[in-house]
Amino acid sequence: MSLSTLTKPWEAMSYGFLDGSAKRELRRKMLKSVAVPGCQTPYASREVPMARGWGTGGLQVSLTLVNPQTRVKVIDQGADDSVNAASIRRFISRVAGTPTTMDTLEADLIQSRHRIPEEILREDQVLVLQVPNPEPLRPVQPNMSIARQMHADADYGRMWLQLYEQIVRSGRVMQGASYPSLVHGRHVMTPSPIPRWDVPKLHMAKHLTILSAGREKRIFAVPPYTKVEPLVFSDVPYKVEEHGHLTCTRSGATGFFMNEIPQDDGSSAFEVSDSEWGVKTIRARDGEGESRGETWYKDGEMSE
Amino acid sequence: MAYVATRGGERAIEQSERLFREEMGGFDRQRVEEVKKSLPYLIDRVMGEASLYDEDLAALALAQTGGELYEAVLLLRAWRTTQPRLQVAEPIEQDTLFTHRRISAAFKDIPGGQVLGPTLDYAHRILATDVLQGEGYAPEPVEPAANPSPAYQPSVSAWQAENDLLEQPTPDGTTGNDIPDLTREPLLFPSKRAHTLQSLARAETGGVLALGYAAMRGYGQAHPTVNELRLAEAEIAVTHPDGRQFSAGRVKVSQAEVVDKKGEKLGIGYAATLGWNEVKCISAATLDLNSPGAEKGSATEEEFFLYHTEGVESSGFCIHFKLPHYVTFQSSLDAMRDAKAKKAEQSKSSDMEPAE
Amino acid sequence: MLATPTPSLAETRDNAAFDALLWALSRPGLPRDLPEPGEQSIVTALLDRECLVYAADPLLMPEIMRTGAELADINKADHVFLGAMDTSDPLADIIIGSDYYPDVGATVIVRASIGSGPALRLTGPGIDGAVKVQLGGLPDGFWKVRAARLRYPMGFDLFFVDGARVVAVPRSTTVEEF
Numbered sequence: 001m002s003l004s005t006l007t008k009p010w011e012a013m014s015y016g017f018l019d020g021s022a023k024r025e026l027r028r029k030m031l032k033s034v035a036v037p038g039c040q041t042p043y044a045s046r047e048v049p050m051a052r053g054w055g056t057g058g059l060q061v062s063l064t065l066v067n068p069q070t071r072v073k074v075i076d077q078g079a080d081d082s083v084n085a086a087s088i089r090r091f092i093s094r095v096a097g098t099p100t101t102m103d104t105l106e107a108d109l110i111q112s113r114h115r116i117p118e119e120i121l122r123e124d125q126v127l128v129l130q131v132p133n134p135e136p137l138r139p140v141q142p143n144m145s146i147a148r149q150m151h152a153d154a155d156y157g158r159m160w161l162q163l164y165e166q167i168v169r170s171g172r173v174m175q176g177a178s179y180p181s182l183v184h185g186r187h188v189m190t191p192s193p194i195p196r197w198d199v200p201k202l203h204m205a206k207h208l209t210i211l212s213a214g215r216e217k218r219i220f221a222v223p224p225y226t227k228v229e230p231l232v233f234s235d236v237p238y239k240v241e242e243h244g245h246l247t248c249t250r251s252g253a254t255g256f257f258m259n260e261i262p263q264d265d266g267s268s269a270f271e272v273s274d275s276e277w278g279v280k281t282i283r284a285r286d287g288e289g290e291s292r293g294e295t296w297y298k299d300g301e302m303s304e
Numbered sequence: 305m306a307y308v309a310t311r312g313g314e315r316a317i318e319q320s321e322r323l324f325r326e327e328m329g330g331f332d333r334q335r336v337e338e339v340k341k342s343l344p345y346l347i348d349r350v351m352g353e354a355s356l357y358d359e360d361l362a363a364l365a366l367a368q369t370g371g372e373l374y375e376a377v378l379l380l381r382a383w384r385t386t387q388p389r390l391q392v393a394e395p396i397e398q399d400t401l402f403t404h405r406r407i408s409a410a411f412k413d414i415p416g417g418q419v420l421g422p423t424l425d426y427a428h429r430i431l432a433t434d435v436l437q438g439e440g441y442a443p444e445p446v447e448p449a450a451n452p453s454p455a456y457q458p459s460v461s462a463w464q465a466e467n468d469l470l471e472q473p474t475p476d477g478t479t480g481n482d483i484p485d486l487t488r489e490p491l492l493f494p495s496k497r498a499h500t501l502q503s504l505a506r507a508e509t510g511g512v513l514a515l516g517y518a519a520m521r522g523y524g525q526a527h528p529t530v531n532e533l534r535l536a537e538a539e540i541a542v543t544h545p546d547g548r549q550f551s552a553g554r555v556k557v558s559q560a561e562v563v564d565k566k567g568e569k570l571g572i573g574y575a576a577t578l579g580w581n582e583v584k585c586i587s588a589a590t591l592d593l594n595s596p597g598a599e600k601g602s603a604t605e606e607e608f609f610l611y612h613t614e615g616v617e618s619s620g621f622c623i624h625f626k627l628p629h630y631v632t633f634q635s636s637l638d639a640m641r642d643a644k645a646k647k648a649e650q651s652k653s654s655d656m657e658p659a660e
Numbered sequence: 661m662l663a664t665p666t667p668s669l670a671e672t673r674d675n676a677a678f679d680a681l682l683w684a685l686s687r688p689g690l691p692r693d694l695p696e697p698g699e700q701s702i703v704t705a706l707l708d709r710e711c712l713v714y715a716a717d718p719l720l721m722p723e724i725m726r727t728g729a730e731l732a733d734i735n736k737a738d739h740v741f742l743g744a745m746d747t748s749d750p751l752a753d754i755i756i757g758s759d760y761y762p763d764v765g766a767t768v769i770v771r772a773s774i775g776s777g778p779a780l781r782l783t784g785p786g787i788d789g790a791v792k793v794q795l796g797g798l799p800d801g802f803w804k805v806r807a808a809r810l811r812y813p814m815g816f817d818l819f820f821v822d823g824a825r826v827v828a829v830p831r832s833t834t835v836e837e838f
Contacts, residue, residue: 015667019386020674021488024708027678028738031706032763034685035817035830037785041763042490047381052620054627065682067667067675077631079313084627086313097664114631123687132624143600145493145607152759171646176636184785184832186813195635208686215617217490223686226785241638260634273631481709488710492761 016063017095022046026064026219030210033221038183038228039151040134045217055088056214058111058130065109065126068097073107078115078257078273085113102276105293114177116198118256118274119293121207123224129192129211134218136180136190156188159231167236179238182229189220191228197240197257200302202228244300248272251281255300328370339363348556348579349373353615354380355487355506357555357578374619377508381616385487392480393552394541399458401536402554408460409530410563416457421535460532461561461572471569473497493607500595500606504588505577508615515609516587524594524604526571528562528586535580560585562593571596670704677701681819684828689782689791691774697824699741699769703727706767712736716750717743737766740816744771745798748805754816756831762813765831772820773797774827784833793827795820803835 014020022044029043048056048063055076066072074089076082080102088111093100101107104117113130121127137147140158150156159180166174177193181202191199192211202209202222209222222228232238247254249261249269256277258270272278280292296302340347340363350362354377361380369375405421408414435441464470476497478484486502495503504512520528537554544550559576573593575585594604603609612618667675676695681702684692694701700723707713709728714737715721724731724741734740735753742750757765777796780803783789809815815831829835 011665012663013665014386015665015671017386019388020671021389021708021710022385023674024706025488025710027681028706028711028767029763030682031685031767031817032765034682034786035765035815035832036762036813037832039762039813042492042761044487044489046385046487047378047616048385049379049382051378051623052617053622053624054620056620065675065679067672067679077628081313082628083313083317087317090314094664097666113627114629132621143607144611146600148760170643171650172639172643174639174643176639177632193629193632195631197635208682215621223786225788239642241635242642243638257631258634259630260637273634 013095015096016066017048017091018046018060018063022060023064026060029219030061030064030221033210033219034208034223036187037223037226038181038187038189038220040189040218040220042217043219045214048214050088050091052215053132054084055111055113055130057212057216057219058113058128058214059088059091060214061128061210061212061219062092062109062111063096065128066092066096066098069108070096070098071101071106071108072098073101073104073110074112075110075115075117075275076113078117078259079275081275102279103291104274104276105291114193114195115257115273116194116201118272118277118295118297120296121201121205123206125207127207127209129194129209131190131192131211131213131218132215133178134190134211134213134216134220136178136188151187154186156182156231159188163231163233167233172239173232173236179230182227182231183222184226185229188231189222189228195241195257196230196238197243197297199228199230199238200240201296204228240302243270244297246270248278248281251278252285253278253281255297256295324370331367336360336363336367339366345580346371349509349581349584350376350380350579352577352579352581352584353377353506353508354384355502355578356380356384374508374615378616378620389488391542392483394543394549395479396538396557398462398534398559399456401534401538401557402455403453403457403534403536405535406457406532407530408532410460410532414460414532415463416454419453459534459561461563464531464563464570469570470563471566471571473572491610495606495610500592500610501575503610503614504575504592507584507588507610507613508618509581509584511613511615511618512584512587512591512609515603515613516590518603519590519594523602524590525598526564526566526573526590526593528564528573528590528593530586531561531563531570531572533560533582533586534558535582556580558582558585560589562586562589564593673701674705677705680826681705681828684819684826685817685830686786688784688786688829688833689780689793689827691822691825691827694821694824694826699723699771699821702769702819702821702826703741707739711739713739713741715741715743716745717741738764740766740768742768742770745802748799748801751802751805751809754809756809756811756814756816758814762815765814766816767819768816769819769821771797772822772827774820774822774825779838781836781838782829782833783836784830786830787833795827803837807835 025044029041033041048059050056072092074085076085089100092098104119109126111128135147137150140162141147163173177195178190179196179199180188181191183189204225206224208224212219230238243258244255246258248271250271253272257273259273261269263269284290340359347359347362351357365376365379406419432441484496484498486499491499535558538557539554540552541549542552556579558580562573563570573589575588575592591609595606598604673695680692680694703723707727707729711729712732713724713729714732714734715724720741740754754766773796775794777794779794782791810831817831818829820827
């Protein structure tokens with residue numbers, strides 16, 4: 001045996017930046033996270049050439065999944081051209097030679113921070129969500145060891161109590177994004193800081209969603225056709241943001257999640273948050289052809 | 305095409321990096337050499353926090369980031385993580401450390417003697433402003449002692465253990481590849497001993513100091529006495545695939561033992577790191593000393609201090625708040641407005657109700 | 661600036677093998693193609709020196725050893741290669757993880773014939789309603805022993821390999837025999 005059998009020929013950088021052992025660990029952990037939907041699987045989470053908290057968890061998953069044929073879309077807050085989305089997209093294609101796209105329908109893999117695109121994802125697509133805080137119990141229990149015990153016991157009483165207190169105090173559940181949801185009837189998970197608008201898109205979806213928190217070193221998943229139920233009381237139904245009636249001032253799109261843009265006169269204008277949806281709507285309006293796919297929401301309502 | 309016009313993301317980030325680099329100017333191998341030669345303690349600190357012992361790479365990282373320490377450590381960690389792990393070195397026993405400095409606050413004198421070694425501890429901290437006037441700064445030559453102090457010594461706690469003064473940690477017989485590696489597996493709690501020590505070894509110096517200092521000031525249960533503080537060089541012994549053991553060189557290491565009365569015996573806290581970093585070792589050992597039985601959620605509880613002294617994670621998360629959060633903000637805004645509307649409606653309807 | 665690296669043959673194979681495994685596990689009961697017949701591509705895609713592996717089939721040993729993985733008894737192993745099974749007994753010893761860390765439950769690879777043999781009805785995450793699959797060559801009582809061992813979320817996850825085809829049955833899947 002010689003030293004050379006222990007290693008491999010030198011290369012300046014592994015394909016996809018991560019070395020073989022990092023990828024194998026991620027593969028093993030991804031399988032476990034799919035096998036137990038919504039359950040946080042710990043992983044080593046190697047450092048990558050991006051700061052922690054900037055999508056390193058999602059990036060590690062994407063880098064493990066891609067090959068030179070994988071068409072990659074990256075969005076941040078719904079936008080492909082957001083600076084950090086641009087940075088991540090450029091990095092993935094630089095270290096893995098992947099083609100990129102902004103069109104949701106063209107993408108094989110979509111890495112996203114804080115949004116799920118408005119067009120329905122297909123069975124052959126994978127959605128990778130960046131997760132800042134993987135622990136839905138953190139607001140009621142910051143200690144991770146105790147929180148893990150609570151998950152082990154399916155002890156979600158304090159979660160419910162917190163929601164109940166909000167209703168008593170404010171007349172409604174005050175949770176904004178990251179709405180805690182019960183997965184496969186067993187594990188409460190954070191869907192990552194997507195708006196409430198997007199959570200129903202995970203329920204019994206056709207695509208696989210992998211959620212990865214690089215800094216906190218936890219990975220979890222929602223396989224296709226898996227129940228994802230926001231925690232609600234039977235007499236207080238789940239409410240998404242009241243955006244269904246809003247119209248995008250740029251594209252004229254109505255019935256989707258919007259960004260609110262404060263105006264000088266004190267009023268607000270709105271523009272559609274899924275930027276590529278906005279672009280497609282403008283193209284259709286300007287007679288440049290129809291490229292829009294089916295959407296989860298129709299006329300501002302989540303379709304069954 | 306209003307949307308397309310706003311698609312400046314790619315260009316913006318490229319130009320912003322150029323701006324940063326332009327202000328710093330270019331650099332070359334010579335600059336890296338100068339950084340390495342002139343800032344050895346900074347190099348040590350960076351190597352410790354990166355858990356990567358390579359002075360050239362550390363100097364390169366500092367030159368490349370203009371001394372932005374968190375960025376330098378991240379550069380090194382991101383480089384380190386892609387390197388193959390060829391071999392696991394032999395464990396190092398304390399009496400094999402080539403010692404430059406070894407002091408104990410617990411005893412006036414210790415076997416092998418107090419070896420002060422290189423330190424600024426007793427220097428008068430006067431800024432040498434005359435250098436800016438053009439004066440050179442030439443250090444006085446060191447006068448060698450008549451009897452050189454012994455280079456190899458066991459730790460002070462070994463003597464205490466022999467005298468049955470020490471609450472002995474349970475020996476851990478794990479060796480080689482079986483030793484848990486924090487960089488290859490996640491930190492889980494209760495933490496494996498190896499993970500605790502590795503995590504402290506690569507912790508951010510300022511973070512360890514802040515929490516260690518809190519414990520020293522009274523937020524901990526134990527009051528540290530520095531049993532031993534040591535700056536040394538360690539021989540890295542590895543085994544060639546043909547079975548021969550050889551030295552892969554020496555690395556600078558520092559370690560601290562701190563003790564406190566624990567019933568009739570002494571409890572011990574320990575920390576070591578790559579490079580010479582005394583503040584970090586004493587603070588980390590103090591946290592280790594305070595950790596058994598610490599209250600959940602207190603600064604001396606393992607989960608609390610290991611998570612919050614991880615420099616790459618904490619600094620990354622801190623600066624991530626610069627990223628746009630307008631979707632989550634919009635979501636909260638929606639809930640707030642609705643709650644406000646509900647309240648207004650409620651008070652309107654209660655106004656109309658007849659008084660009881 | 662460093663040039664964009666190209667994947668090696670091994671990288672391409674491992675990537676394709678994992679793609680098949682992840683797809684199969686996300687759609688229990690639906691077959692998918694591995695890059696080559698047999699367990700080898702699963703071994704190289706998943707295993708390295710961090711793993712404890714049990715292999716019933718001695719022919720797989722050299723490939724497993726090359727990854728640096730350590731051989732272990734079945735009741736310690738995180739990856740279990742059972743080959744062609746003639747009794748269900750080994751299922752009794754496979755680790756199922758804990759309530760705290762269900763992910764510690766093992767990944768189990770079994771040889772079977774896909775599309776022939778007893779029909780099964782699968783329901784659970786990843787399945788649109790229900791899916792029917794035939795898996796032959798498994799020992800008597802296989803599914804009963806599996807059901808008895810599972811305490812969701814604790815359990816183990818199965819991959820059935822037939823040539824280059826693979827079908828997965830994770831612990832979250834309910835299996836009914838006809």
